[in-house]
Protein backbone atom coordinates (compact mmCIF):
# COMPACT_ATOMS: atom_id res chain seq x y z
CA UNK A 1 0.00 0.00 0.00
CA UNK A 2 1.16 3.51 -0.74
CA UNK A 3 1.99 5.17 2.52
CA UNK A 4 0.08 8.33 3.39
CA UNK A 5 2.23 10.08 5.91
CA UNK A 6 3.50 13.60 5.82
CA UNK A 7 3.48 17.10 7.17
CA UNK A 8 4.16 20.77 6.61
CA UNK A 9 7.51 22.38 5.89
CA UNK A 10 8.35 23.17 9.54
CA UNK A 11 7.04 19.83 10.87
CA UNK A 12 4.50 21.27 13.34
CA UNK A 13 1.64 19.69 11.40
CA UNK A 14 1.91 15.92 10.88
CA UNK A 15 -0.69 13.54 9.50
CA UNK A 16 -1.15 9.95 8.50
CA UNK A 17 -3.79 7.73 7.04
CA UNK A 18 -4.37 4.07 7.77
CA UNK A 19 -6.43 3.78 4.57
CA UNK A 20 -5.28 3.44 0.99
CA UNK A 21 -5.63 6.54 -1.18
CA UNK A 22 -8.70 6.59 -3.40
CA UNK A 23 -7.38 8.88 -6.11
CA UNK A 24 -4.63 11.26 -7.17
CA UNK A 25 -5.76 14.37 -9.01
CA UNK A 26 -4.44 17.71 -10.19
CA UNK A 27 -6.59 20.79 -9.72
CA UNK A 28 -6.07 23.87 -11.90
CA UNK A 29 -8.77 26.02 -10.28
CA UNK A 30 -7.92 29.63 -9.48
CA UNK A 31 -8.23 29.03 -5.73
CA UNK A 32 -5.70 26.18 -5.82
CA UNK A 33 -3.39 28.38 -7.89
CA UNK A 34 -3.65 31.13 -5.27
CA UNK A 35 -3.26 28.87 -2.26
CA UNK A 36 -0.37 26.86 -3.68
CA UNK A 37 1.35 29.91 -5.13
CA UNK A 38 1.81 27.77 -8.21
CA UNK A 39 0.07 26.72 -11.41
CA UNK A 40 -2.01 23.94 -9.83
CA UNK A 41 -2.25 21.74 -6.77
CA UNK A 42 -1.55 18.01 -6.81
CA UNK A 43 -3.89 16.18 -4.48
CA UNK A 44 -4.25 12.72 -3.00
CA UNK A 45 -7.76 11.84 -1.88
CA UNK A 46 -7.97 9.57 1.19
CA UNK A 47 -10.93 8.28 3.25
CA UNK A 48 -11.67 10.68 6.14
CA UNK A 49 -12.19 7.70 8.48
CA UNK A 50 -8.55 6.69 8.72
CA UNK A 51 -7.03 10.18 8.58
CA UNK A 52 -5.32 11.51 11.71
CA UNK A 53 -3.66 14.86 12.27
CA UNK A 54 -1.29 15.93 15.02
CA UNK A 55 -0.97 19.67 14.79
CA UNK A 56 0.17 22.45 17.06
CA UNK A 57 -0.13 25.14 14.42
CA UNK A 58 -3.04 24.19 12.20
CA UNK A 59 -5.09 27.06 10.83
CA UNK A 60 -8.04 27.04 8.48
CA UNK A 61 -9.10 29.27 5.64
CA UNK A 62 -12.85 28.96 5.09
CA UNK A 63 -13.26 28.98 1.34
CA UNK A 64 -16.37 28.40 -0.76
CA UNK A 65 -16.57 26.08 -3.74
CA UNK A 66 -18.32 26.75 -7.05
CA UNK A 67 -21.36 24.87 -5.71
CA UNK A 68 -21.65 27.29 -2.77
CA UNK A 69 -20.60 24.65 -0.24
CA UNK A 70 -17.78 25.17 2.22
CA UNK A 71 -14.19 24.21 1.49
CA UNK A 72 -11.95 24.16 4.55
CA UNK A 73 -8.37 24.74 3.49
CA UNK A 74 -6.08 23.71 6.36
CA UNK A 75 -2.56 25.11 6.51
CA UNK A 76 0.27 25.58 8.97
CA UNK A 77 0.22 29.03 10.53
CA UNK A 78 3.94 28.85 11.28
CA UNK A 79 5.43 27.95 7.90
CA UNK A 80 2.43 28.60 5.63
CA UNK A 81 2.29 25.19 3.94
CA UNK A 82 -1.15 24.20 2.65
CA UNK A 83 -1.62 20.67 4.02
CA UNK A 84 -5.12 19.30 3.43
CA UNK A 85 -8.66 20.29 2.52
CA UNK A 86 -12.10 19.16 3.66
CA UNK A 87 -15.07 19.50 1.32
CA UNK A 88 -18.64 19.92 2.56
CA UNK A 89 -19.72 18.38 -0.75
CA UNK A 90 -17.77 15.20 -0.02
CA UNK A 91 -17.38 14.72 3.76
CA UNK A 92 -16.22 11.12 3.42
CA UNK A 93 -12.80 12.11 2.16
CA UNK A 94 -9.87 14.35 2.93
CA UNK A 95 -7.87 15.96 0.14
CA UNK A 96 -4.17 15.94 0.97
CA UNK A 97 -1.66 18.17 -0.83
CA UNK A 98 0.67 15.64 -2.42
CA UNK A 99 3.73 17.84 -1.97
CA UNK A 100 3.44 17.44 1.81
CA UNK A 101 3.83 13.64 1.68
CA UNK A 102 7.07 12.31 3.14
CA UNK A 103 7.30 10.11 0.07
CA UNK A 104 5.37 11.50 -2.89
CA UNK A 105 7.31 9.40 -5.43
CA UNK A 106 4.39 7.01 -6.11
CA UNK A 107 1.84 9.74 -6.87
CA UNK A 108 0.55 9.55 -10.43
CA UNK A 109 -2.41 11.87 -11.02
CA UNK A 110 -5.06 10.21 -13.20
CA UNK A 111 -7.46 13.12 -13.24
CA UNK A 112 -7.13 16.81 -14.03
CA UNK A 113 -9.84 19.12 -12.71
CA UNK A 114 -10.50 22.68 -13.81
CA UNK A 115 -8.55 22.11 -17.03
CA UNK A 116 -10.39 25.17 -18.37
CA UNK A 117 -8.38 27.48 -16.11
CA UNK A 118 -5.01 25.70 -16.48
CA UNK A 119 -2.03 27.89 -17.29
CA UNK A 120 -1.37 27.77 -21.04
CA UNK A 121 2.13 26.29 -20.67
CA UNK A 122 0.93 23.30 -18.62
CA UNK A 123 0.78 20.15 -20.74
CA UNK A 124 -1.30 17.14 -19.77
CA UNK A 125 -0.32 13.60 -20.69
CA UNK A 126 -2.50 12.16 -23.43
CA UNK A 127 -5.14 9.77 -22.14
CA UNK A 128 -5.52 11.58 -18.79
CA UNK A 129 -9.09 12.18 -17.68
CA UNK A 130 -9.80 15.92 -17.77
CA UNK A 131 -12.72 17.97 -16.52
CA UNK A 132 -13.16 21.57 -17.63
CA UNK A 133 -14.35 22.45 -14.12
CA UNK A 134 -15.34 20.23 -11.19
CA UNK A 135 -16.41 16.69 -12.08
CA UNK A 136 -20.17 16.18 -11.80
CA UNK A 137 -20.86 14.76 -8.36
Ligand SMILES: [Zn+2]
Nearest residue numbers: 008010076079
Ligand atom coordinates in the same frame (compact mmCIF):
# COMPACT_ATOMS: atom_id res chain seq x y z
ZN1 LIG B 1 4.56 24.22 9.42
Ligand SMILES: [Zn+2]
Nearest residue numbers: 027028029032
Ligand atom coordinates in the same frame (compact mmCIF):
# COMPACT_ATOMS: atom_id res chain seq x y z
ZN1 LIG C 1 -8.74 23.54 -6.93
